[in-house]
Amino acid sequence: MKKVILFYFSGTGNTKLVAEHISEEFQELNWETTVVNLEKIYSEDDMPNIEKYDLIGIGAQVIGYTMPRRVKQFVKLMPVSNNQPTFIFRTAGGVAAINYAASHTLIKMLRKKNYYVFYERLFSIGSNWIMKFDDEIMKQLYEATKIKIKIMCKEVIEKKERFYVTSFGFRLKKKFISSQAEISLPFLGKNLKIESTCNQCMSCVKNCPSKNIHINRGKIKFKSNCSACLRCVYNCPQQAIAFRIFKFIPLKNGYNVKQSLCQSGDFQEITNGKIPPFFEKYISDHRE
DSSP states (O other): OOEEEEEEEOSSSHHHHHHHHHHHHHHHTTOEEEEEEGGGOOSGGGOOOGGGOSEEEEEEEOBTTBOOHHHHHHHHHSOOOSSOEEEEEEEOSOOOHHHHGGGHHHHHHHHHTTOEEEEEEEEOSOOOSSOOOOHHHHHHHHHHHHHHHHHHHHHHHTTOOBOOOOOHHHHHHHHHHHHHHHHHGGGGGGGEEEOTTOOOOOHHHHHOTTOOEEEETTEEEEOSOOOOOOHHHHHOTTOOEEESSOTTSSOTTOOOHHHHHTOSSOOOOOOGGGSOHHHHHHHHOTTO
16 A cells, blocks of 8 residues: 655644545545644654655645745755655635745755655635635635545646746746745744733643744743744634734634534535635636
């Protein structure tokens, strides 16, 4: 039986959900699967023996039009490969063209280590930044995503190459925007504050993927290595973490992708008139 290992980074659940579905689909196709949360890997000693796998998948959400720093740190820890087949899967709030090029840097890093990167795909379920999608829209995106996952797994097994093609000018523009984001986003934590409702349960300290939150003289403090995933904001039991300035970034009522997808009520078909143009092609064309 052939083996695939799936590494993922998921701030608030979207990418984890996609990784779980990818694993299930590979198992349906008689592949042995291993799913690894890459944020648990901080040194080469933590790295599984990936040489024994026939296929490698790496997944993460798009943040600032690029892949999170934590994922790039993980790739730096990966051993030099002997041309192992590797595919990239990403999640994003939007299926806009600017997110298509988000994995270019990651692909270059992997190829420098001699990984044979031959496939990438972008999935969208919901957004945890600024704009909350309607639950019914999220369900439509989720159903479309599950179909695309089935297509992706078959194409990956067949070693079919797939990349998002963008113009040189567009890539240059994206590179400029994402480079600015890479510089500024790590400092996002400095914009966070602790409200008086905090009971120091330490959930944020224990669960921060970048180890950006710590206790200093009995107070919760933020360093300058933020992943901008917003996990601490949404997962705080006391809702005690808030933005000082950029208050428009977090969703007012929080974000829980599984809760949104499991809202009571039957699945309702949404007419094209109610689907934002942004997502019409994603939902209707499963090749996208």
